[in-house]
Amino acid sequence: MELAKIEKLLDAYFEGNTTLAEEAMLRDYFAQDEIAPQVAMYQPLFVGLVAAKEEVSDRELKLPKNQFKIKNWWYAAAASVVLAIGVAGFVFSEPKLTQEEQEALAAFEKTKEAMQFMSKNFNKGAEELTYISTFTETKNKILK
Known part of the structure; x- marks a missing residue:
């Protein structure tokens, strides 16, 4: 394989832009005995990747029992009860x-009623003033 193509594949490999077929071509190239000295420093990497792929562990894995579901359920239930009590409270x-605040509130309500009564009476008086202004305008027209 020509050196320029290998260097181009290496650049793409280290940028993460190679396909599986191109990576297989790199592994095959570095598995040969005759390698260009410019890329010889990458040979241990690819040889190590091939060796790591073939490794198999005989160790038995023991996974912990699934005891956390019950605890998580209880935590969720307890949190819901606390939240419900807080909202209800x-x-x-x-x-x-x-007593002083209740008296102040009662005085406020009486004052509010008195102000509404005064406002209603002032509005009636303002209506009467419009009639008087109309009468005055008409009188001025006639007397001229």
């Missing part, structure tokens, strides 16, 4: 007003 709690 917030929703059903009535504000406790002192």
Whole structure:
């Protein structure tokens, strides 16, 4: 294989842009005895990859038993109960007003009613003023 093609494949390999077929071509090239001295430093990498691919472990893996599902269920249930109690406490709690605050609130309501009554009467008076202004304009037209 020509050296320029190998160098191009190496550049693409280290950038992560090679296909599986191109990687196989690189492994085959570096498995040969005759390699160009410019790329000889990469031979241990590819030889090591081939050796690592062939390794098999005889060790038996023991996975932990799945005991966490029960604990996770209990945590979720406990969190839901705490949340429900907190929301219920917030929703059903009535504000406790002192005697002074209750009296102030009652005085505010009476003042509000009085202001509404005055506003209603002022509005009636303002309507009467429009009639008077119309009468004055008409009188001025006639007397001229």
